[in-house]
Amino acid sequence: MKKMFTLFTLLLVTNYVFAELNPPYDFKACLGYIGLEEGGECGDKWVAGPAYTLDFTWSAPNIENTDAILEKYIVYGLVKYRNYLGELIEEDTFILFETEDTHHNYCGSFIGEIWVVAVYNINGEIKHSTPSNIESFVDVAFPISINTIEASDADFIYDNTTKSIVILDNKNISHLEIVDINGRTIKMVNPSLISLFELDYLPQGVYIIRVYNKDKSIKTKKILT
Numbered sequence: 001m002k003k004m005f006t007l008f009t010l011l012l013v014t015n016y017v018f019a020e021l022n023p024p025y026d027f028k029a030c031l032g033y034i035g036l037e038e039g040g041e042c043g044d045k046w047v048a049g050p051a052y053t054l055d056f057t058w059s060a061p062n063i064e065n066t067d068a069i070l071e072k073y074i075v076y077g078l079v080k081y082r083n084y085l086g087e088l089i090e091e092d093t094f095i096l097f098e099t100e101d102t103h104h105n106y107c108g109s110f111i112g113e114i115w116v117v118a119v120y121n122i123n124g125e126i127k128h129s130t131p132s133n134i135e136s137f138v139d140v141a142f143p144i145s146i147n148t149i150e151a152s153d154a155d156f157i158y159d160n161t162t163k164s165i166v167i168l169d170n171k172n173i174s175h176l177e178i179v180d181i182n183g184r185t186i187k188m189v190n191p192s193l194i195s196l197f198e199l200d201y202l203p204q205g206v207y208i209i210r211v212y213n214k215d216k217s218i219k220t221k222k223i224l225t
Contacts, residue, residue, distance in 0.1 A: 022061035024073060024102070024116050027132040028205070030055045030180075042107040054106040055222070057205040058116050058132060069121040072100050076131075079112040103206055103224065110137055155211050158223045163200035165209070167191045177210040178202075199225055 032053040034040040042053050056075060063070055075097055081090040096114065097104060113136050118129040155173065157166045167173065170191035178187040178199070186207070189197055199207075202225050211219040 021068075021120060021127060021129045022063065022118070023129040024058040024061055024118050024132045027058040027116050027135060028056070029114055029135040029137070030206075031137070042105055045107075052108060054108070054110060055103070055206045056106060056114075056116070057103045060102055061118050061129065063120075067122060071119045071121050071126070072098055073102070073116050073118055074098050074128075075104070075114060075116045077110055077112050077114050102204070105206075112137060155219060155221075156209070158209070158221075160224070162198070163202075163225055164196060164198045165189075167195045170195055172213050172215070174212045174214050177212065179208040179210060180205070 032055060034042070034053065040046070040053075058073070060070070074095055077094055077096045079092045079094075080088055081092070082088055096110070097106060113134050115131040115134045117131055120127045120129065155167075155169050156176070157168065158164075159166070165176075167176065167189070173191045176189040176191065177185055178189075179185055186202065187197075187199075204225055207223050207225060209221045209223060211221075213219070
Protein backbone atom coordinates (compact mmCIF):
# COMPACT_ATOMS: atom_id res chain seq x y z
CA MET A 1 0.00 0.00 0.00
CA LYS A 2 2.83 2.36 0.88
CA LYS A 3 4.60 1.60 -2.43
CA MET A 4 1.41 2.28 -4.37
CA PHE A 5 0.97 5.60 -2.57
CA THR A 6 4.61 6.56 -3.30
CA LEU A 7 4.22 5.65 -6.98
CA PHE A 8 0.96 7.63 -7.20
CA THR A 9 2.63 10.65 -5.59
CA LEU A 10 5.59 10.39 -7.98
CA LEU A 11 3.26 10.30 -10.98
CA LEU A 12 1.41 13.36 -9.73
CA VAL A 13 4.66 15.28 -9.24
CA THR A 14 5.98 14.20 -12.65
CA ASN A 15 2.79 15.26 -14.42
CA TYR A 16 2.84 18.56 -12.55
CA VAL A 17 6.42 19.29 -13.66
CA PHE A 18 5.65 18.42 -17.28
CA ALA A 19 2.60 20.70 -17.14
CA GLU A 20 4.91 23.54 -16.10
CA LEU A 21 7.15 22.94 -19.11
CA ASN A 22 4.58 23.41 -21.85
CA PRO A 23 6.27 24.59 -25.07
CA PRO A 24 5.18 27.57 -27.16
CA TYR A 25 2.83 26.58 -29.95
CA ASP A 26 1.68 27.71 -33.40
CA PHE A 27 5.22 28.82 -34.25
CA LYS A 28 5.35 30.55 -37.65
CA ALA A 29 8.11 32.14 -39.70
CA CYS A 30 7.79 34.14 -42.91
CA LEU A 31 10.47 35.44 -45.27
CA GLY A 32 10.41 39.06 -46.39
CA TYR A 33 12.47 41.09 -48.84
CA ILE A 34 13.73 44.67 -48.77
CA GLY A 35 14.53 46.00 -52.26
CA LEU A 36 17.79 47.72 -53.21
CA GLU A 37 16.41 51.27 -53.41
CA GLU A 38 13.92 50.95 -50.59
CA GLY A 39 15.70 50.14 -47.38
CA GLY A 40 13.40 49.44 -44.47
CA GLU A 41 12.92 48.66 -40.82
CA CYS A 42 14.06 45.32 -39.49
CA GLY A 43 13.47 44.78 -35.79
CA ASP A 44 14.49 47.97 -34.05
CA LYS A 45 16.83 49.29 -36.74
CA TRP A 46 16.77 50.54 -40.32
CA VAL A 47 18.67 48.49 -42.89
CA ALA A 48 19.74 49.24 -46.45
CA GLY A 49 18.53 46.90 -49.15
CA PRO A 50 18.70 44.45 -50.64
CA ALA A 51 18.12 42.38 -47.52
CA TYR A 52 16.05 39.43 -46.39
CA THR A 53 14.09 39.40 -43.16
CA LEU A 54 12.27 36.77 -41.12
CA ASP A 55 9.09 37.54 -39.20
CA PHE A 56 8.47 35.15 -36.31
CA THR A 57 5.28 34.72 -34.27
CA TRP A 58 4.11 32.10 -31.79
CA SER A 59 1.57 31.61 -29.04
CA ALA A 60 2.51 31.66 -25.36
CA PRO A 61 2.21 28.38 -23.44
CA ASN A 62 -0.38 27.96 -20.72
CA ILE A 63 1.17 28.26 -17.26
CA GLU A 64 -2.00 28.67 -15.23
CA ASN A 65 -2.20 26.69 -11.97
CA THR A 66 1.58 26.21 -11.86
CA ASP A 67 4.48 27.73 -9.95
CA ALA A 68 6.36 28.40 -13.18
CA ILE A 69 7.42 31.88 -14.20
CA LEU A 70 7.93 32.39 -17.94
CA GLU A 71 11.27 34.20 -18.22
CA LYS A 72 11.85 34.42 -21.99
CA TYR A 73 11.89 32.57 -25.31
CA ILE A 74 14.88 31.24 -27.23
CA VAL A 75 14.68 30.64 -30.98
CA TYR A 76 17.10 28.00 -32.28
CA GLY A 77 18.36 27.25 -35.77
CA LEU A 78 19.68 23.95 -37.11
CA VAL A 79 21.89 23.80 -40.20
CA LYS A 80 22.73 20.48 -41.86
CA TYR A 81 25.84 20.27 -44.01
CA ARG A 82 25.96 17.67 -46.77
CA ASN A 83 28.59 16.56 -49.25
CA TYR A 84 28.17 16.46 -53.03
CA LEU A 85 26.46 13.06 -52.72
CA GLY A 86 23.82 14.51 -50.41
CA GLU A 87 25.18 12.64 -47.40
CA LEU A 88 24.94 14.36 -44.03
CA ILE A 89 28.41 15.21 -42.73
CA GLU A 90 27.73 17.71 -39.94
CA GLU A 91 24.94 19.45 -38.00
CA ASP A 92 25.17 22.78 -36.22
CA THR A 93 22.57 24.04 -33.74
CA PHE A 94 22.78 27.62 -32.50
CA ILE A 95 20.71 30.40 -30.96
CA LEU A 96 19.22 32.88 -33.44
CA PHE A 97 17.90 35.25 -30.77
CA GLU A 98 16.26 35.55 -27.35
CA THR A 99 13.19 37.65 -26.57
CA GLU A 100 10.42 38.15 -24.05
CA ASP A 101 7.83 38.81 -26.78
CA THR A 102 5.84 36.36 -28.89
CA HIS A 103 6.91 38.04 -32.13
CA HIS A 104 10.24 39.11 -33.57
CA ASN A 105 11.62 40.56 -36.80
CA TYR A 106 15.00 39.02 -37.60
CA CYS A 107 17.41 40.65 -40.05
CA GLY A 108 18.84 38.15 -42.51
CA SER A 109 17.90 34.92 -44.22
CA PHE A 110 18.35 31.40 -42.90
CA ILE A 111 18.55 28.00 -44.55
CA GLY A 112 17.67 25.20 -42.16
CA GLU A 113 15.19 24.34 -39.41
CA ILE A 114 13.93 26.78 -36.77
CA TRP A 115 11.98 26.33 -33.54
CA VAL A 116 11.31 28.14 -30.26
CA VAL A 117 11.47 26.99 -26.64
CA ALA A 118 10.18 28.63 -23.48
CA VAL A 119 12.52 29.29 -20.55
CA TYR A 120 10.93 28.89 -17.13
CA ASN A 121 11.93 29.80 -13.61
CA ILE A 122 10.54 27.12 -11.28
CA ASN A 123 11.28 27.95 -7.65
CA GLY A 124 14.60 29.53 -8.63
CA GLU A 125 15.63 26.77 -11.04
CA ILE A 126 15.87 27.58 -14.76
CA LYS A 127 14.31 24.97 -17.04
CA HIS A 128 13.62 24.78 -20.77
CA SER A 129 10.47 23.49 -22.40
CA THR A 130 10.42 20.96 -25.19
CA PRO A 131 10.65 22.51 -28.68
CA SER A 132 7.67 24.00 -30.47
CA ASN A 133 6.69 22.84 -33.92
CA ILE A 134 9.56 23.18 -36.40
CA GLU A 135 9.59 25.57 -39.35
CA SER A 136 11.81 24.39 -42.21
CA PHE A 137 13.58 26.70 -44.65
CA VAL A 138 15.22 24.12 -46.87
CA ASP A 139 14.92 24.39 -50.67
CA VAL A 140 12.69 27.41 -50.11
CA ALA A 141 12.05 30.02 -52.80
CA PHE A 142 13.26 33.36 -51.45
CA PRO A 143 10.83 36.21 -52.18
CA ILE A 144 11.87 38.99 -54.56
CA SER A 145 9.73 42.09 -54.75
CA ILE A 146 11.94 44.94 -55.94
CA ASN A 147 9.04 46.96 -57.39
CA THR A 148 7.05 46.89 -54.17
CA ILE A 149 7.33 50.06 -52.06
CA GLU A 150 6.28 50.87 -48.52
CA ALA A 151 2.73 52.10 -48.08
CA SER A 152 2.39 55.45 -46.31
CA ASP A 153 -0.19 57.05 -44.02
CA ALA A 154 -1.55 58.80 -47.10
CA ASP A 155 -2.86 55.42 -48.30
CA PHE A 156 -4.42 54.14 -45.09
CA ILE A 157 -4.18 54.40 -41.32
CA TYR A 158 -4.12 51.41 -38.99
CA ASP A 159 -5.51 52.12 -35.52
CA ASN A 160 -3.97 49.57 -33.15
CA THR A 161 -6.38 50.55 -30.36
CA THR A 162 -9.54 49.68 -32.28
CA LYS A 163 -7.79 47.15 -34.60
CA SER A 164 -9.27 48.91 -37.61
CA ILE A 165 -8.05 50.26 -40.94
CA VAL A 166 -9.22 53.52 -42.50
CA ILE A 167 -8.61 53.85 -46.24
CA LEU A 168 -7.76 57.45 -47.14
CA ASP A 169 -6.88 57.28 -50.85
CA ASN A 170 -9.93 55.51 -52.27
CA LYS A 171 -9.56 57.23 -55.67
CA ASN A 172 -6.19 55.74 -56.64
CA ILE A 173 -6.39 52.40 -54.81
CA SER A 174 -7.89 49.47 -56.67
CA HIS A 175 -8.11 47.17 -53.65
CA LEU A 176 -6.40 46.15 -50.41
CA GLU A 177 -5.31 42.67 -49.40
CA ILE A 178 -4.58 41.43 -45.88
CA VAL A 179 -2.06 38.58 -45.89
CA ASP A 180 -0.77 36.52 -42.95
CA ILE A 181 2.90 35.61 -42.49
CA ASN A 182 2.37 32.36 -44.40
CA GLY A 183 1.27 34.27 -47.49
CA ARG A 184 -2.42 33.36 -47.16
CA THR A 185 -4.93 36.03 -48.13
CA ILE A 186 -7.17 36.74 -45.14
CA LYS A 187 -9.32 39.50 -46.59
CA MET A 188 -9.71 41.62 -49.73
CA VAL A 189 -11.29 45.07 -49.60
CA ASN A 190 -12.65 47.30 -52.37
CA PRO A 191 -12.21 50.93 -51.21
CA SER A 192 -15.03 52.11 -53.47
CA LEU A 193 -17.42 50.03 -51.37
CA ILE A 194 -15.94 50.37 -47.90
CA SER A 195 -13.43 52.78 -46.36
CA LEU A 196 -13.24 51.40 -42.81
CA PHE A 197 -13.00 47.80 -41.68
CA GLU A 198 -12.00 46.03 -38.47
CA LEU A 199 -9.38 43.34 -37.88
CA ASP A 200 -10.16 42.59 -34.23
CA TYR A 201 -11.23 39.05 -35.16
CA LEU A 202 -7.70 38.13 -36.31
CA PRO A 203 -5.33 36.21 -34.00
CA GLN A 204 -2.48 38.27 -32.59
CA GLY A 205 0.47 38.40 -34.95
CA VAL A 206 2.18 40.07 -37.89
CA TYR A 207 0.17 40.76 -41.08
CA ILE A 208 1.00 42.35 -44.41
CA ILE A 209 -1.30 44.96 -45.96
CA ARG A 210 -0.89 45.04 -49.74
CA VAL A 211 -2.17 48.13 -51.52
CA TYR A 212 -2.93 47.60 -55.21
CA ASN A 213 -3.09 50.93 -57.03
CA LYS A 214 -4.92 51.60 -60.27
CA ASP A 215 -1.59 52.42 -61.97
CA LYS A 216 -0.58 48.75 -61.32
CA SER A 217 1.95 49.63 -58.59
CA ILE A 218 1.89 47.72 -55.31
CA LYS A 219 2.67 49.01 -51.83
CA THR A 220 3.01 46.99 -48.65
CA LYS A 221 3.01 47.66 -44.93
CA LYS A 222 3.43 45.37 -41.93
CA ILE A 223 1.07 45.68 -39.01
CA LEU A 224 0.95 43.95 -35.64
CA THR A 225 -2.47 43.07 -34.28
